Amino acid sequence: MLKGLLSVLxxxxxLTSTMGKPEKxxxxxxxxxxxxxxxxxxxxxxxxxTYEEALFWSRSRNKPLMVIFHLExxxxxxxxxxxxxxxxxxxxxxxEEFIVxxxxxxxxxxxxxxDGQYVPRIILVDPSMTVRADIxxxxxxxxxxxxxxxxxxxxxxMQRALKFLKTEL
Amino acid sequence: MLKGLLSVLxxxxxLTSTMGKPEKxxxxxxxxxxxxxxxxxxxxxxxxxTYEEALFWSRSRNKPLMVIFHLExxxxxxxxxxxxxxxxxxxxxxxEEFIVxxxxxxxxxxxxxxDGQYVPRIILVDPSMTVRADIxxxxxxxxxxxxxxxxxxxxxxMQRALKFLKTEL
Numbered sequence: 236m237l238k239g240l241l242s243v244l245x246x247x248x249x250l251t252s253t254m255g256k257p258e259k260x261x262x263x264x265x266x267x268x269x270x271x272x273x274x275x276x277x278x279x280x281x282x283x284x285t286y287e288e289a290l291f292w293s294r295s296r297n298k299p300l301m302v303i304f305h306l307e308x309x310x311x312x313x314x315x316x317x318x319x320x321x322x323x324x325x326x327x328x329x330x331e332e333f334i335v336x337x338x339x340x341x342x343x344x345x346x347x348x349x350d351g352q353y354v355p356r357i358i359l360v361d362p363s364m365t366v367r368a369d370i371x372x373x374x375x376x377x378x379x380x381x382x383x384x385x386x387x388x389x390x391x392x393m394q395r396a397l398k399f400l401k402t403e404l
Numbered sequence: 405m406l407k408g409l410l411s412v413l414x415x416x417x418x419l420t421s422t423m424g425k426p427e428k429x430x431x432x433x434x435x436x437x438x439x440x441x442x443x444x445x446x447x448x449x450x451x452x453x454t455y456e457e458a459l460f461w462s463r464s465r466n467k468p469l470m471v472i473f474h475l476e477x478x479x480x481x482x483x484x485x486x487x488x489x490x491x492x493x494x495x496x497x498x499x500e501e502f503i504v505x506x507x508x509x510x511x512x513x514x515x516x517x518x519d520g521q522y523v524p525r526i527i528l529v530d531p532s533m534t535v536r537a538d539i540x541x542x543x544x545x546x547x548x549x550x551x552x553x554x555x556x557x558x559x560x561x562m563q564r565a566l567k568f569l570k571t572e573l
Contacts, residue, residue, distance in 0.1 A: 339457070
């Protein structure tokens with residue numbers, strides 16, 4: 236994780252290293268592409284920006300929240316992102332029934348890392364603001380990790396999060 | 405503020421109201437434009453996504469953090485956004501010397517609302533993670549509010565935040 240963060244910083248360092256260049260503005264900066272909130276996990280989804288915002292939406296719209304932790308230089312995250320973004324069923328369900336949030340930095344809420352901080356990690360949260368630690372993936376050492384092969388498991392886990400919701404109501 | 409949030413929800417409700425439509429996928433959804441992290445406050449700046457991320461960057465790169473609270477349906481926020489995005493000096497200084505974060509939802513850190521939660525509100529935070537409550541705008545009842553006419557005051561406040569930093573080092 237730390238290594239990941241450092242890489243992010245290195246990248247940023249490169250991007251902003253125009254600082255300290257000669258005063259004259261003849262140095263043409265390359266135009267940056269605006270960052271998106273989706274970060275490639277589904278441009279058509281409506282992403283919450285922060286955990287606070289996501290919790291607010293989840294409560295007020297009575298939809299479960301899906302929090303995706305990832306890093307842009309982590310090959311497992313990238314592979315999962317591709318699978319997630321290309322899976323039409325996942326995208327449709329996420330769009331219609333979930334509040335979605337993708338984060339590259341951990342929050343202060345320890346409930347979001349029931350078995351540690353690693354990426355990729357997908358945590359489902361009930362609208363009652365309870366982390367659904369019971370909804371896990373396939374790996375006993377990293378219970379909330381998913382690989383591209385697990386995409387159907389993720390889909391069924393999303394459906395479980397919804398079913399629980401309906402049973403409770 | 406609450407009214408603002410409700411309006412956001414109403415907009416979102418409209419955007420996602422395709423739910424419950426006939427099963428057939430003949431209803432063509434309009435393609436959404438991916439949300440950007442800049443939200444119009446400067447597409448060329450590198451925006452932090454969350455407060456935690458921004459604090460991490462601020463500490464590790466020893467740059468002050470500027471947190472902009474705003475709402476997309478607030479005319480004062482929109483006017484300030486326009487002035488901020490169009491001011492080349494502000495954009496350059498923000499790009500080179502600051503960590504920037506714009507938020508539409510409050511965080512759990514009460515230090516970010518020294519005199520209440522309102523928008524637009526611009527709070528400067530030292531890399532030591534101390535909110536610079538002493539750096540204020542022109543209005544005694546909303547000390548961290550800025551209007552388009554105050555853009556040069558904001559610029560000088562940013563310079564003050566940097567100067568303090570250099571004096572301390």
